[in-house]
Amino acid sequence: MIRNYLKIAWRNLLKNKTFGAINLFGLVTGLTTCLLIFLYVNDELSYDRYHEKADRIYRIDNELKFAGNYFDLAVGPPQMGQVFKASFPEIENYTRLRWKGTVLLKKDGQVRPVDRVAYADSTLFNIFDFKFLSGNPATALNEPNALVLNETQALKFFNSTNIVGQSFVTDRKTYKITGVIEDMPKQSHFDFDVFVPMADDEDSKATTWLSQNYNTYIAVRKDANLAVLQSKMFKLNHEKLALELKAVINQTLEDMLKSGGAANISLMPLTDIHLKSNKIGELNGNGNPDNVYIFSVIGFLILLLASFNYTNLSTAVATNRAKEVGMRKVMGSTKLSIVAQFLSESLALSFIALFVSYALLFVLLPSFNELANKSLSFQQILQPRLILSSLLLMLVLSLFSGAYPAFFISSFVPSQVLKGKISKGFKSGWFRNSLVVFQFSITIILLVGTIIIYRQLAFIKQKDLGYNREQLLTLHNIGSLGDKAVSFKDELLNISGVEAASMSGFLPVNFNRSSNTFLNNPTGSLEGSVSMQNWTIDEDYIPTLGIKLLKGRNFSKAFSTDTTAVILNEVAAKKFGGDAILGQKIYTLNGIENKEMISYTVIGIVKNFNFSSLREEVTPLSFLYGKDRGSITLKVSSQNLPGLISQIESKWKARIPEQALNYSFMDEDFNRQYESDRKTGKIATSFSALAILIASLGLLGLVLYAVELRTKEIGIRKVLGASIQNVYALLTREFLVLVIVAMVVAFPAAYYLMQRWLKDFAYRIDIEWWVFVAAGVFTISIALLTVSFQAIKAATMNPVKSLKSE
Incomplete structure (x- = not known):
C-alpha cells in the first residue's frame, strides 16, 4: 500500500510540475536555512564543552x-x-x-x-x-x-x-x-x-x-x-x-x-x-546570546513560511484533484486512506527537499562561514545528531504542512464533486488568508529590522567620535626599536606627506587599556574618588588625533613639571567638580603595597571622545605625560599612500632589517570593532530576501487558488461588460487588503524588537516613520508583482473557455 501511495505521489508531482517545483523550492529553502542556523546555534552552544571537566x-x-x-x-x-x-x-x-x-x-x-x-x-x-x-x-x-x-x-x-x-x-x-x-x-x-x-x-x-x-x-x-x-x-x-x-x-x-x-x-x-558573560577583563570577544535567539526564531519562522506555502499551494490545486477524491470514495476508499495518500505525498516531497538541502549545505557552507564569521566544517554536516534532527524535522514538517490539505481534500462530498461542485467550505479562505498575513508580517518585520540595522551601522560610521580617525596610519610593535623609537618618530616627520606623529600604545581603536583610581584628597579616603582609564601619551597625541582641548593646555616639553600633570576628559572633570578642578591636584596610590600617594596637577580638560565601543557611554579618562612605545600614529596625506608607506618601510628596515613593519589604518581598526554587527546585517538581509521569496510563493499559491475558484465568475463578468481593469482590480484588491493587515500586525512588533536591539548601543539612531513606509511600499510592490501576472492572465482569458460546459 505504501508503495502504491508513493507511486501515485510521484505521478502527481510529474503531472503538476509547476506546483511541484514551487513546493519543492519553498521546502528546500526552508530546510536549508533551518539546517544552516542549526549548525550556527549548535556551534555557539558548544563553546568550551570539549574539556573533560567542563x-x-x-x-x-x-x-x-x-x-x-x-x-x-x-x-x-x-x-x-x-x-x-x-x-x-x-x-x-x-x-x-x-x-x-x-x-x-x-x-x-x-x-x-x-x-x-x-x-x-x-x-x-x-x-x-x-x-x-x-x-x-x-x-x-x-x-x-x-x-x-x-x-x-x-x-x-x-x-x-x-x-x-x-x-x-x-x-x-x-x-x-x-x-x-x-x-x-x-x-x-x-x-x-x-x-x-x-x-x-x-x-x-x-x-x-x-x-x-x-x-x-x-x-x-x-x-x-x-x-x-x-x-x-x-x-x-x-x-x-x-x-x-x-x-x-x-x-x-x-x-x-x-x-x-x-x-x-x-x-x-x-x-x-x-x-x-560580557565583563571587564574578558579574554576574547564573547558571543551575543541575542543573535542565537534571533537566528533560531528566524530559522523556525522561515521553515514555517515554507510549510505554509505547501499548505496554500496544495489547497490551490485541490480543485484539480477533487474528482480523483470523489472517484476514490465511490470505489470504497475510506477517509483515512485518502489522508494517508496525501500525507505520503507530503512526506515524499519533504524527503526530496531534505536530500537537495543536504547537497546545498556542502555548497553553501564556505559562504555561510564567511557571512557568519564561523569555521564550520563539512564533517559537522554529517554528524549523527544533525542527521537524526534533520530526519525528525522532515517528518514533523511533512505532517504539519500536509495535514490541513490532506484532511481538507478528504472531506469532499463525492456526490457534489462528481457533479462539478465543491463544498461551500472550500470557499472559506480565512485559514489560507491568515497564512498569507502571517507570512507577510514576518517579511515586513525582517525588512524593517534590516533597514534599521544598516542605518545604525551607517550612523556609527559617520558619527563624530570626538577624534579624527581618517588618514591616520598606526605603526605597531614600536617597542622593538627600544631607545631609538623617539628618533625614529622624529625621522618620520621629515617624510613628505607625514603631517604629524605621536607615540603611544593607547588608542581609541585597540584593546590596550590601563585604569587607576584617583582621589580628590591626600588622605586616601574613597569619598569622591574616581576610577578611570589612565593613558600615557606624548605632547603630540592630542593634536595628531584631532582631540579638542576645551580648557587649559596640552602637555609640553617646555614644562618640566608636566611629568606630574594630568589632563582629564569632560566626564572625569565633572566628577571632580567641573572646570573648577583645573589647576587643582588629584591623588593616586603609587602601588597599593607601598601605600605612597602621588599628586597630579590638572592642566587641561579635553572634549569627550569615544575611546571604546559606541555600545558604551563615554567614561572618565585621564592622560599622563610620558613615553609609551606601543605604537606610533601618523597623520598622513592621501595623495600617494603606497609611496609614503614604502618610504616608512625603508626607514624601518634600515633600523630593524630582520623584522617586517606591522601597520594598519585607524579607520579600518575602528570598523573591525563592528564586524559582528555588519555580519548580523548581512545575515538579516539574506533572511529577508528568503522570507520575501517564500512569502511571494505563498501569495502566488493563493492567487492561483482564487483564479481557479473564480474562473466562471470572471467569464460571466466579462460577458456582462467588465473590462480587463475591472477584473484586475477585483483580483488584486483582496490581496492588497491582506498585505495591509500584515503591515498593521508587523509594524508594532518590528518597532518593539528593534528598540530592544538598539538598546545595546549607548549612541543610537531614532526609529523614524519613513522606515515603516519604505518597508510597506516595498512589500506592496512585491505583492503586486506577484499577483499581477496571474490576475492579468485571468482578466484576458477568453470567456468562452471558462463558461463552456464540462
Missing part, C-alpha cells in the same frame, strides 16, 4: 562598587586562586591566565610578532584539556622563560612540531620551548597562540587584594556544594578586603558597604562564559 570548571568573577564607581569584572586579585584552594577542600585545583601582549620571536635572523600570548600557571593543562603534540603537560610551564606554542606557530617558525628544547632569542631574553599543543578549538572563550609561565610575571607574586588583573579558574570536586562554597568564598573575600582597605585608605569595609558599596564574588560556569 561541568566542574568555574571562573571567579568580581563585582565591585564604591563611591559611585561600578565594576563587573571577569578578573580578580593575583593570589585569589591560591588562597581559596588552600582554604576550601571543595576546590580541586586552580589556574590563572593574564594577557601578556605581543612577543617578538626571533628565528633564523627574522623577527616575527606573535600577538596572542598569555601568562599561565603550570596547572593550566591540569584543568583545561589541550592535546600535546610534544612535551610534558605536567611540567611544560614549570620553568622560567618556558614557551608552549600551538601547532600553527611551531610549523611557521620550525616547520615541525617536534621542537621541545629549541630556543627563541629576543632582545630581552631567551625562551626555551617546552611544549607544542594542537591549535585550540575555535569553540573556546580564549584562544592563545603562546603560553609563558606565570612565574615570569612579577605582578603575579603580589599579595594585594585590591588589584584585579587575573582571570582565575577553579575545578571543583564532583561532590562540591556550590552554594556553600560560594558563600564561604564571599566571606573570605570580605575578610581580605577589610584588612587591606583599613591598611591602605584607613576605611573599613563596613563603612564602604553602608555607603552603597559592594564587593561580591560569583562563580561563572565555564560553558556559560561565551554567551552569558
Whole structure:
C-alpha cells in the first residue's frame, strides 16, 4: 500500500510540475536555512564543552562598587586562586591566565610578532584539556622563560612540531620551548597562540587584594556544594578586603558597604562564559546570546513560511484533484486512506527537499562561514545528531504542512464533486488568508529590522567620535626599536606627506587599556574618588588625533613639571567638580603595597571622545605625560599612500632589517570593532530576501487558488461588460487588503524588537516613520508583482473557455 501511495505521489508531482517545483523550492529553502542556523546555534552552544571537566570548571568573577564607581569584572586579585584552594577542600585545583601582549620571536635572523600570548600557571593543562603534540603537560610551564606554542606557530617558525628544547632569542631574553599543543578549538572563550609561565610575571607574586588583573579558574570536586562554597568564598573575600582597605585608605569595609558599596564574588560556569558573560577583563570577544535567539526564531519562522506555502499551494490545486477524491470514495476508499495518500505525498516531497538541502549545505557552507564569521566544517554536516534532527524535522514538517490539505481534500462530498461542485467550505479562505498575513508580517518585520540595522551601522560610521580617525596610519610593535623609537618618530616627520606623529600604545581603536583610581584628597579616603582609564601619551597625541582641548593646555616639553600633570576628559572633570578642578591636584596610590600617594596637577580638560565601543557611554579618562612605545600614529596625506608607506618601510628596515613593519589604518581598526554587527546585517538581509521569496510563493499559491475558484465568475463578468481593469482590480484588491493587515500586525512588533536591539548601543539612531513606509511600499510592490501576472492572465482569458460546459 505504501508503495502504491508513493507511486501515485510521484505521478502527481510529474503531472503538476509547476506546483511541484514551487513546493519543492519553498521546502528546500526552508530546510536549508533551518539546517544552516542549526549548525550556527549548535556551534555557539558548544563553546568550551570539549574539556573533560567542563561541568566542574568555574571562573571567579568580581563585582565591585564604591563611591559611585561600578565594576563587573571577569578578573580578580593575583593570589585569589591560591588562597581559596588552600582554604576550601571543595576546590580541586586552580589556574590563572593574564594577557601578556605581543612577543617578538626571533628565528633564523627574522623577527616575527606573535600577538596572542598569555601568562599561565603550570596547572593550566591540569584543568583545561589541550592535546600535546610534544612535551610534558605536567611540567611544560614549570620553568622560567618556558614557551608552549600551538601547532600553527611551531610549523611557521620550525616547520615541525617536534621542537621541545629549541630556543627563541629576543632582545630581552631567551625562551626555551617546552611544549607544542594542537591549535585550540575555535569553540573556546580564549584562544592563545603562546603560553609563558606565570612565574615570569612579577605582578603575579603580589599579595594585594585590591588589584584585579587575573582571570582565575577553579575545578571543583564532583561532590562540591556550590552554594556553600560560594558563600564561604564571599566571606573570605570580605575578610581580605577589610584588612587591606583599613591598611591602605584607613576605611573599613563596613563603612564602604553602608555607603552603597559592594564587593561580591560569583562563580561563572565555564560553558556559560561565551554567551552569558560580557565583563571587564574578558579574554576574547564573547558571543551575543541575542543573535542565537534571533537566528533560531528566524530559522523556525522561515521553515514555517515554507510549510505554509505547501499548505496554500496544495489547497490551490485541490480543485484539480477533487474528482480523483470523489472517484476514490465511490470505489470504497475510506477517509483515512485518502489522508494517508496525501500525507505520503507530503512526506515524499519533504524527503526530496531534505536530500537537495543536504547537497546545498556542502555548497553553501564556505559562504555561510564567511557571512557568519564561523569555521564550520563539512564533517559537522554529517554528524549523527544533525542527521537524526534533520530526519525528525522532515517528518514533523511533512505532517504539519500536509495535514490541513490532506484532511481538507478528504472531506469532499463525492456526490457534489462528481457533479462539478465543491463544498461551500472550500470557499472559506480565512485559514489560507491568515497564512498569507502571517507570512507577510514576518517579511515586513525582517525588512524593517534590516533597514534599521544598516542605518545604525551607517550612523556609527559617520558619527563624530570626538577624534579624527581618517588618514591616520598606526605603526605597531614600536617597542622593538627600544631607545631609538623617539628618533625614529622624529625621522618620520621629515617624510613628505607625514603631517604629524605621536607615540603611544593607547588608542581609541585597540584593546590596550590601563585604569587607576584617583582621589580628590591626600588622605586616601574613597569619598569622591574616581576610577578611570589612565593613558600615557606624548605632547603630540592630542593634536595628531584631532582631540579638542576645551580648557587649559596640552602637555609640553617646555614644562618640566608636566611629568606630574594630568589632563582629564569632560566626564572625569565633572566628577571632580567641573572646570573648577583645573589647576587643582588629584591623588593616586603609587602601588597599593607601598601605600605612597602621588599628586597630579590638572592642566587641561579635553572634549569627550569615544575611546571604546559606541555600545558604551563615554567614561572618565585621564592622560599622563610620558613615553609609551606601543605604537606610533601618523597623520598622513592621501595623495600617494603606497609611496609614503614604502618610504616608512625603508626607514624601518634600515633600523630593524630582520623584522617586517606591522601597520594598519585607524579607520579600518575602528570598523573591525563592528564586524559582528555588519555580519548580523548581512545575515538579516539574506533572511529577508528568503522570507520575501517564500512569502511571494505563498501569495502566488493563493492567487492561483482564487483564479481557479473564480474562473466562471470572471467569464460571466466579462460577458456582462467588465473590462480587463475591472477584473484586475477585483483580483488584486483582496490581496492588497491582506498585505495591509500584515503591515498593521508587523509594524508594532518590528518597532518593539528593534528598540530592544538598539538598546545595546549607548549612541543610537531614532526609529523614524519613513522606515515603516519604505518597508510597506516595498512589500506592496512585491505583492503586486506577484499577483499581477496571474490576475492579468485571468482578466484576458477568453470567456468562452471558462463558461463552456464540462
